[in-house]
Amino acid sequence: GQNIDQPTEMTATEGAIVQINCTYQTSGFNGLFWYQQHAGEAPTFLSYNVLDGLEEKGRFSSFLSRSKGYSYLLLKELQMKDSASYLCAPRPGAAGNKLTFGGGTRVLVKP
Amino acid sequence: GAVVSQHPSWVICKSGTSVKIECRSLDFQATTMFWYRQFPKQSLMLMATSNEGSKATYEQGVEKDKFLINHASLTLSTLTVTSAHPEDSSFYICSARDGQGRAEAFFGQGTRLTVV
Numbered sequence: 001g002q003n004i005d006q007p008t009e010m011t012a013t014e015g016a017i018v019q020i021n022c023t024y025q026t027s028g029f030n031g032l033f034w035y036q037q038h039a040g041e042a043p044t045f046l047s048y049n050v051l052d053g054l055e056e057k058g059r060f061s062s063f064l065s066r067s068k069g070y071s072y073l074l075l076k077e078l079q080m081k082d083s084a085s086y087l088c089a090p091r092p093g094a095a096g097n098k099l100t101f102g103g104g105t106r107v108l109v110k111p
Numbered sequence: 112g113a114v115v116s117q118h119p120s121w122v123i124c125k126s127g128t129s130v131k132i133e134c135r136s137l138d139f140q141a142t143t144m145f146w147y148r149q150f151p152k153q154s155l156m157l158m159a160t161s162n163e164g165s166k167a168t169y170e171q172g173v174e175k176d177k178f179l180i181n182h183a184s185l186t187l188s189t190l191t192v193t194s195a196h197p198e199d200s201s202f203y204i205c206s207a208r209d210g211q212g213r214a215e216a217f218f219g220q221g222t223r224l225t226v227v
Contacts, residue, residue: 031214042117042204042218043155050214087154091214099145099206099216104154 002026004102006088011108012078020073020086020105028093034062034073035087037104043087046073075107083109114138115207117219124195124226132190132222134205140185141207145216146178149202161188195226 003025012018024032031050035043049055049064049071061074073086085104092098114137124130134144143162147155159175161167161182169175179191188207192199202223206216 033215037155040202040221042221043206045215045217048214085154098157098160099208100157101155106152 002090002092002100004088004090004100006086006102006105008103009106009108011110014078014080014109014111016078018075018078018107020075020088020107022071022073022088022102024069024071024088024090024102026069026090026092029066030091030093032062032064032071033089033091033099034071035089035101037085037087039084046086078109080109080111083107113209113213113217115141115205115217115219117205117222119222120220121223122225124224126196126226127194129191129193130195130224132192132203132205132224134188134190134207134219136186136207136209136217139207139209139211141188141209142185143208143216144182144188145206145208146180146188146190147204147206149204149221155204158190192224195224197226200224200226 005023033048034046037043047062054063059076064071085106087104088102116135118133146158149155158173159167159169161180163182163185167180182188204221206218208216
């Protein structure tokens with residue numbers, strides 16, 4: 001099975017930086033996804049890390065450490081529209097196809 | 112590319128009736144589709160994984176006779192909520208993966224089901 005742990009909620013100010021941590025335990029490992037979900041909408045894909053290290057994509061970066069079972073999503077220059085839930089989803093090895101999510105982190109950006 | 116269309120976006124039905132939700136991949140062939148439900152302010156809960164042409168794999172605690180999943184083609188999967196009860200009211204979302212090199216799954220718009 002899988003065990004995924006993320007903070008429930010974070011608050012930050014517009015223009016600031018926020019780091020959302022995710023720790024996980026899976027049977028096998030095939031990469032880790034981050035998705036963004038606005039209230040009442042479907043999730044949208046943000047990033048997929050397979051190898052250790054930091055991957056930067058505009059204002060969003062994602063980091064992975066496979067040995068530590070740890071990832072983070074870094075949101076820079078926060079904008080009001082970044083207020084959403086951020087979902088961490090490790091992709092297990094043996095189960096292959098399954099895509100299960102952590103509880104998600106609700107980020108609230110204040111002016 | 113990678114568009115997943117889910118229909119209907121919302122539905123209200125009476126207790127005891129059945130509701131069918133469709134999930135279509137519009138510009139790719141979806142070898143695997145996932146069905147989730149989500150209660151307010153909670154995360155997505157995986158209900159089942161379906162592969163084209165074979166029976167769906169249900170998660171523990173999800174009644175397969177109540178939530179019927181059919182993945183009859185590479186572009187269509189359906190979820191039928193049978194004998195719906197008010198506690199089945201939820202947001203149901205499908206996602207699809209194409210198995211052609213892209214690892215990520217793409218999500219439909221979701222269906223808000225209200226059972227009265």
